[in-house]
Amino acid sequence: MxxxxxxxxxxxxxxxxxxxxxxxxxxxxxxxxxxxxxxxxxxxxxxxxxxxxxxxxxxxxxxxxxxxxxxxxxxxxxxSLDEPGWWAVGLPGLPSESATLASYESEASRLVSWEPMLVPGLLQTLEYSRSFMLADGIEPDQIELRLTARLRRQQVLRRAGVEYVGLIGEAALRAHVGGAEVMHEQLCHLGDVAKLKSVSVRVVPTRACAHPGMVGGFQLVEFPSARPVVHVELARTAVFLDETPMTGPYREALERIDLVALNARESQHLIADIVRELR
CATH class of the missing domain: 1.10.260.40 (lambda repressor-like DNA-binding domains)
Structure with missing residues (x-):
């Protein structure tokens, strides 16, 4: 065999x-x-x-x-190498890049997401995800499958032994994905999930100095022993980088983004201000 x-x-x-x-x-x-x-x-x-x-x-x-x-x-x-996860057996038809990402996240010890224009996938509410997928042109009959997969992926935030850092551009918090009601729910959710001990949500304000992350979003996935992987989402697909010459610039970019991001408390104050504006 x-x-x-x-x-x-x-x-x-x-x-x-x-x-x-x-x-x-x-x-x-x-x-x-x-x-x-x-x-x-x-x-x-x-x-x-x-x-x-x-x-x-x-x-x-x-x-x-x-x-x-x-x-x-x-x-x-x-x-245990051949033991399949839910992404392999539970959701037939799931895009291969989504299944690969779920596999990596399930083994991670640390995840760092940077998104300048969107709320990171692991922090999205279902309605926010659905609204963006519709706007992105995803076929309606594929959306529920992807939402189910995203919900299962988000369980990693509550798994013992994993740390998650979500770095979000302020513009992502002010964009009306799905309308004011959907955004209000999404911003409140960010406040709730940030209370988890292993989760940190930090905002990069629009007034921040220029930094390498302005090029686009990505996620760094770190493991206890193996080399880290960088996930870069593209239109209708994604790439996974795992060689040091390729992942190095992304790790350096995160260091620069970290310098211009608000701390966790300041970020929550800014999110609360935007919530009040929506009201």
Missing amino acids: PRKKPGVRARGLGAELAAMREAAGLTVTAVAAKLDWSKSTLSRLENGLRNIVPEEVSALLALYGVTGTERDRLIGMSR
């Missing part, structure tokens, strides 16, 4: 195994020779380009001298 395409779990497990090999003072060449593997096979496993089975993990850990609960944990990780 062919192996499934590796995901972020395989990348995380591979990164941990590579760190353990280095801690044991072994090179890729030495380990491959001892196990009678090719160097490319071990390299692909460590870089998450190939799923790894429990027997392979066991052989590596024996070589590295890893035993006990740590051995059990890593072998358990290898057994």
